[in-house]
Amino acid sequence: MRKRTTLEEIKRIDKEMLSCEDVAPYFGCDPQDIRVQAKTDPSALGVPTVIIGSRVKFPKDGFVNYCEAALFLKDPRRTYA
Numbered sequence: 001m002r003k004r005t006t007l008e009e010i011k012r013i014d015k016e017m018l019s020c021e022d023v024a025p026y027f028g029c030d031p032q033d034i035r036v037q038a039k040t041d042p043s044a045l046g047v048p049t050v051i052i053g054s055r056v057k058f059p060k061d062g063f064v065n066y067c068e069a070a071l072f073l074k075d076p077r078r079t080y081a
Helices: 007-011 020-027 031-040 060-074
Strands: 017-019 050-052 055-059
Touching: 007 020, 007 060, 017 020, 017 060, 020 031, 020 055, 031 055, 055 060
Parallel strands: none
Antiparallel strands: 017 055, 050 055
16 A cells, blocks of 8 residues: 555645545545445545546545545644645
């Protein structure tokens, strides 16, 4: 498995839509696990999810906003740029 990805690294990805391969290292899991969860119960992922046929994508802005909000809830004193 690849090393963990930070939110800052995801912000630098030059795409509007992120793939399971892009976000899996952030969550520390296999991309296939994300695909299965997205097709079974996308709301359980918590992040905005787009499913088109067999493809699962995440709008980058929505993904980043969700993750920043989750981090803020963990530590409200932290600032995010």
